[in-house]
Amino acid sequence: MLNFLLGSTLFLSLLSLVSIYRAFQGPTPGDRIISINLMTTLVIAIILLLSFYFSEESYIDVAILYAMIGFLMTVAVVKYLQKGSLK
Amino acid sequence: MITLIQEIVAGTLIVLGMFFFLVALLGLLRMPDVFSRIHTTTKGDTLGIGLIIVGLMVLSGFTALSLKLFVTLVLIWITTPTAAHLIAKSEYERDAS
Numbered sequence: 096m097l098n099f100l101l102g103s104t105l106f107l108s109l110l111s112l113v114s115i116y117r118a119f120q121g122p123t124p125g126d127r128i129i130s131i132n133l134m135t136t137l138v139i140a141i142i143l144l145l146s147f148y149f150s151e152e153s154y155i156d157v158a159i160l161y162a163m164i165g166f167l168m169t170v171a172v173v174k175y176l177q178k179g180s181l182k
Numbered sequence: 183m184i185t186l187i188q189e190i191v192a193g194t195l196i197v198l199g200m201f202f203f204l205v206a207l208l209g210l211l212r213m214p215d216v217f218s219r220i221h222t223t224t225k226g227d228t229l230g231i232g233l234i235i236v237g238l239m240v241l242s243g244f245t246a247l248s249l250k251l252f253v254t255l256v257l258i259w260i261t262t263p264t265a266a267h268l269i270a271k272s273e274y275e276r277d278a279s
Contacts, residue, residue: 096184096189096193096241099193099196103196103197103200106200107200107203110203110204110207113207113211114207114210116211117210117211117219123216123273123276124272124273124276125216125220125269125270125272125273125276126216126219128269129210129219129220129223129224129266129269130210130223132223132227132262132265132266132269133206133207133210133223133227136227136230136231136258136262137203139231139254139258140199140203140230140231140234143234143235143238143251143254144196144234144238147238147241147242152247152250155247155250155251155254156250158254159250159253159254159257162254162257162258162261163257163261165261166261166264166265169265169268169269170265170268173268173269173272176272176276177272177275
């Protein structure tokens, strides 16, 4: 089971590397934001799988915090795109 | 203790979740339009993380750990569609103007 968890972690990190391509290439700002959003979710899945691989329960708190900060990042960037400032 | 049935069910769920992440990534790379890219990515994303977290909950059994995983799942299932809605709205307004 441990090898399976490590293999799925490697696969998901490969996917998150490929998703940078759209953030680099994408013609509109929405493409870049949605690509970074997909990468955030992939990193959450990687953190959760690693918490079972190392059997460290405290990594799950890191995943919750990462989800909150990713959502905050998306809201802030969209507000900046719509209004031109963060006020 | 982790039994064999638990391992098989959890492994199947995690592999299904990785498949949906792969589909979301393919949609992000291959779709022609911004809105269709947002559509595909958000759906594959939400279902993939849901299946992976449910697989890990099966693996951990009925403990406080699985409750924490469930809280993570609820948080992600609320925030990801909201973020996609915000992005699509901003793109639509940018298109209209």
